[in-house]
Amino acid sequence: MTLEDPKLDWTARRRQATRREILDAAWETARTDGWEGLTLRRVAERVGMRAPSLYSHYASKAAIVDAMFGAAWQELDDEMAQLESELPDDPRAALLLVARSAFGFFTSEPVRHTLMNLIAVPGFVPSEESYAPSVRNLDRLRRLLTRCGITEAAGVDLWTALIGGLTSQQIANDPGGDRWARLVPRAVAMYADQFGLPRSV
Amino acid sequence: MTLEDPKLDWTARRRQATRREILDAAWETARTDGWEGLTLRRVAERVGMRAPSLYSHYASKAAIVDAMFGAAWQELDDEMAQLESELPDDPRAALLLVARSAFGFFTSEPVRHTLMNLIAVPGFVPSEESYAPSVRNLDRLRRLLTRCGITEAAGVDLWTALIGGLTSQQIANDPGGDRWARLVPRAVAMYADQFGLPRSV
DNA sequence: GTGCGCAGCCTAATGACATTAGGCGCAGTG
DNA sequence: CACTGCGCCTAATGTCATTAGGCTGCGCAC
Numbered sequence A, B: 001m002t003l004e005d006p007k008l009d010w011t012a013r014r015r016q017a018t019r020r021e022i023l024d025a026a027w028e029t030a031r032t033d034g035w036e037g038l039t040l041r042r043v044a045e046r047v048g049m050r051a052p053s054l055y056s057h058y059a060s061k062a063a064i065v066d067a068m069f070g071a072a073w074q075e076l077d078d079e080m081a082q083l084e085s086e087l088p089d090d091p092r093a094a095l096l097l098v099a100r101s102a103f104g105f106f107t108s109e110p111v112r113h114t115l116m117n118l119i120a121v122p123g124f125v126p127s128e129e130s131y132a133p134s135v136r137n138l139d140r141l142r143r144l145l146t147r148c149g150i151t152e153a154a155g156v157d158l159w160t161a162l163i164g165g166l167t168s169q170q171i172a173n174d175p176g177g178d179r180w181a182r183l184v185p186r187a188v189a190m191y192a193d194q195f196g197l198p199r200s201v
Numbered sequence C: 001g002t003g004c005g006c007a008g009c010c011t012a013a014t015g016a017c018a019t020t021a022g023g024c025g026c027a028g029t030g
Numbered sequence D: 001c002a003c004t005g006c007g008c009c010t011a012a013t014g015t016c017a018t019t020a021g022g023c024t025g026c027g028c029a030c
Helices: A005-033 A040-047 A051-056 A061-085 A091-107 A110-116 A128-147 A153-173 A181-194 B005-033 B040-047 B051-056 B061-085 B091-107 B110-116 B128-147 B153-173 B181-194
Strands: none
Touching: A005 A040, A005 A061, A005 A110, A040 A051, A061 A091, A061 A110, A061 A128, A091 A110, A091 A128, A091 A153, A091 A181, A110 A153, A128 A153, A153 A181, A153 B153, A153 B181, A181 B153, A181 B181, B005 B040, B005 B061, B005 B110, B040 B051, B061 B091, B061 B110, B061 B128, B091 B110, B091 B128, B091 B153, B091 B181, B110 B153, B128 B153, B153 B181
16 A cells, blocks of 8 residues: 555646646736736746646636635634634733734735635635635634633624724725724724623733 | 707717616626626627627726726715714714614625625726715715714724624625624624713613 | 718627647556 | 557637727708
8 A cells, every 4th residue: 555655646746736836826826916817828827838738737717716715714724723722811812812813814915815705706606625624714713712701602703794894994995004903902802892801900 | 058958968868878778787787697797798788789889888898897886885975975964863873873874785785895895896996086986985984983972083994894894794604694784783882882982871 | 951970889800718629749557 | 669648738619808890870061
């Protein structure tokens, strides 16, 4: 079994590498030209191929975007997992940390943000598989908020609305600035008050 | 002068009517097929024309979308003007009314919402002219919030983030439902608390 | 009333796009 | 050394927005 690996793995590995290369090229293109500028031609050119050749590796353009969607949420989930393991004890401090992480993650890469929030790409609908990390992330958030003392169901919904609203406004109306970033601590305090978290110190 | 009107007006009026007809057809199409399904062919068909003929009335597809953008914001501005004239005295009640109006306006027409918030249409950037009603609206909101006792500059930004976040979540994750609609009163109360508004009765 | 001009529509053509079909070369295996 | 299949290619299709150029009928001056 392990004997076969090196051989079969060789082609499989190369295949995987090419897929990754294509994905990277797609991100690069999207960052440069926006989602409406993401064409197979441009992606292929970056990889050193012709557009139709991409179909040897992805079933369609939608499949590429789908993979990007999944990867982006996976990335956030990884970051949140890291965060979860080093959460401070004080609920308000923890909450602020979570908020700042998410806000920073989203605003640092507007193109990624618009994809993750299904906001930008033409008629894109994520596949079951790519959707999974996003669901996982929401579960983790639920867990995180519970640990911070937010037990009501409404807590998660209000949180996503609040943080999502702040990031969207920041990206749409002050890209690269900090007009809404500055409001994050205040928003978190407001939220914490609403759910009756004890004031720190 | 008024003598000339009926004559020159006749062609001008017909022209204006056709433009309106095209705009309506475009809305219809966008509602039915989404923004990615908004093609000049489909719009033209609805009006009983061929696609290139639309260019007699709009300079480009972008110009049509631009007009839609402006009209949408104008619509909201009209609604908010109406609201402004009949605002209750109690600040919290007024605030809730404003929130509910905006939330209702946006969520009632998801397609319109994605356009207004620059969220959906390929590489669309609004023209100066179409942008104006949106600016007007923000001014009005500032005025409204001031009248409700929100004087800090941050008040408006936090408000747009909060209401925008709620509407976006509602449309994206529970279209047609009320999962976030139910949270509006609570969100407004939370906001009012943060800005020290007196509790009603 | 006769012809002129133009407004408003048309068809045809162009170039970008995603996608499909079919071919070619080169790796590895018998 | 022939064989097979993988990974790339070119060519072709159909949809899109957009441009060019032509036809037609109505309003106006003579």
